[in-house]
Amino acid sequence: MQYTPNTESQAAEMLAELGLSSLGDLFTDIPESIRRKCVLDETPGETEPSVRARLEQLAQDNWSAGDAPVFLGAGCYDHYIPAAADYLLQRSEFATSYTPYQPEISQGILQGIFEYQTLICRLTGMAVANASLYCGGSALSSACRIAAETVKKRKILLPASLHPEYAEIVKSAGIAGFYETVEVPVAESASAGSPSGVIDLAAFESLLDSDVAAALIPYPNFYGALEPVGELVRLVRAKTNALVVMSVDPFSLAMLKSPGEWGADIAVGDAQSLGNRMSFGGPHLGFMAVTEKLLRKIPGRLVGQSVDDRGNRCFVLTLQAREQHIRREKANSNICSNQALCALATAMYLTFIGPAGLKQAAAISHKLTCYAQEKFRRAGFKIRYTAPVFQEFAVCVDNPAEANEFLLENGIIGGYELPGALLFAFTEKRTAEEVDELVEAMSKYAFPAEKESAEGEEQE
């Protein structure tokens, strides 16, 4: 099916007006030698019903969150999205508009982004938030560049407890030469004989020298654990001029102390958890919020308030002298399109769910997490890390891939496979019964013989 409205006779009329006889005449400026090489499969277009059927079939070939409970997290979470938010997001004035460069006909988009920026500032406790970035990982690598340029140092402290994909994005962007990364190990906990799952304070301290541009603190970290942020920030401030960059799950901030309260310079993260579907990993949105001092370092679009020539309050893209379309190679980033519609989804989500709804969702997630930990412990499992967690933790199991397969056979989408452990997440969408089923299935897998001692499965 095609979407070109002109009929053949209209096209002929238009060509005649141009003094041309065929559509091919429009392309004679392209060397024939190039056109000749463009040989394609002449697959015909399909009708809308055929395409729908084809896509429905492909979709059916996937297990969705509606088919089985999802205990995967690891940076992407199966949260409930209010119907009103899902519904309104499809209004085509939002979906089919471009970047709001013409403020007179884009006040709706601009105000929506301004409201999003305000909500992110409030949640993170920071002074300034931009209109969104691609994802949490790319937001973090942008923060590293800001730190290197602001502090004029090169070293980025990258904890082992950071999301491995975020770490990889930061390292990959290092090819530009703005910074280099140094890994900070995770601590062993002396008392329990197992790792704490958070940054090793002594190692962290020893790495803090005058070359450090930024210390990255994931919160909660990849293992779901709460880093000793207070200690880490104190050490950074005492020993360096480095920036403190916190990578946070904004959903958790309904319960946890915000980056602003901890004294961070930059807060980044992925706001998928606030109103965006999992969608196999995207589109989601990265956010960045900074202190007033770093206002002009922030990359990407910013919406500001102003007045029009009639004296009305209005909104407009501002401080564009930071951006590529004005500054070209001197811009602080090359970003142009961001994830605007996802940012609007986040603003809608927060509005519909409200402050009490968000707190309740976070409290339920945490409660189920605590419940699950206790259930796993009682069933004889070892919890991999000892630090307190928010909504995610790792359970030791010899063969995580095999365990996950077993869970799938039992109709459960299991956890993220760590070496010797499965990392499970518990959102407010899970129920106590589903948690019971998970623990039961895991027990069946790990302790198949009833008589077997419940302590067997502790190797890494």
Added chain:
Amino acid sequence: MKLLFEKEVKGSNRFRFPEPEVSADAAPEMIPAEHLRTADLGIPELSEVEAVRHFTALSKRAFGVDDGPYPLGSCTMKYTPKICEAAALLPGFADIHPYQSPWTVQGALKLLYELQRDLAQLTGMDAFTLQPAAGAHGELCGMMIVRAYHKSTGADAQRNVVLVPDSAHGTNPATAAAVGYQVREVKSGPDGLVDLEDLKSKLGGDVAGLMLTNPNTVGLFEKNIEEISRLVHEAGGLLYYDGANLNAIVGVARPGDMGFDVCHVNLHKTFATPHGGGGPGAGGVGVKDFLAPFLPKPVIEWNEEEDVYTLNRDLPESIGKIKTFYGNFGVCVKAYAYIRLNGFAGLRAVAQHAVLNANYLKKRLSARYEIPFDVICKHEFVATNARQAKNGVRTLDIAKRLIDFGYHPPTIYFPLIVNEAMMFEPTETESKERLDEIAAAMNTIADEAETDPGKVKGAPYTTVIGRVDETRAARHPVLKYVSE
């Protein structure tokens, strides 16, 4: 219009979740006090109906392609078929987790694999990644690949310059700089094309590559592209294709056949996924075989014998990752549906009609407006205010006045090589009637510019706000709501 925060009524939001049935003793809370938030969340409380009205009102203060023509040059604001939207929202796509076992997401992996294959064929490239989230992100990925390639041959240390034409999108020089390159500008000639003599003088052993848009931003095909390719490659550089303008030539000519080594494709332009008020888009990157080892991780592979799709992360030469997971999958679903709807032959018709519409509109405007390069253009063309300037009417004024007629303005003040540029890209999804209407509106504005220039300079009149004080916004930045 009031902000969300000004509409708050405490106690009016009644959204709640069912409490899980967990006995208190089995779930001791474990968050230490020092980690608990004490600050207010700052989320306003609105009832559902008032919140719905708020966002509905916002939508009425926005303008999308579904509201009317959007001839925004270099942005390819075409109509996006609704079946594509419906497809992306299917639970089997929208509610799947990126870390699910590959055998539970075979449909998603197959879709991505086939989309990569189609895009590779349409661009004449050998391998594709769909990881980049937008056009500029694709550029970043592509230029990281260029840099990784030069590192692998040991040439990176001396090749620290990227050439960019003066007509290029701002993202090109910004991308080169973001990958750590110095930018050297190549001049355009009087015909609007890359000046070959200037290019020769800028090439040397320090050049890592040239970034080029073709057709370029004045809407002209760089007909010397084969010569440009030869010169750049002889100097040891690579050739990067900015796919922002691919809609002009899709199905007709391919960057791979022109000599480009790496390219990005804006799925949200050529392949009809909507722009969403500034994103999400998708900026897939294609490369020739010799660059395939540098593609970001993971790469989707197909075992033809068993008909199984897998994710390969074991790629020692890969640039690594540039985005979490696999890119903007939901956007890829829409592009996949669009390609299936059109077929490759249909996509050729897309380019043909996009070019026909641009040339037709150009012809219609040429009676009253200055057209700096009045030859057969591709999908877009540039006009200026040169004839209106004598009455003090600027391009900005013409653009704002066009809004009053129900059209989104063209891109203005770009490309930089044309003074007071207005760049029109009508796209293939506008009809002749619509183009005639736009031309009629533009001609009325040209009349007004002569008889009543003040009217044009005071526009727009029909919008919810008038012209914005942008200087004030930048001098005294107010970037969030603060209650008084």
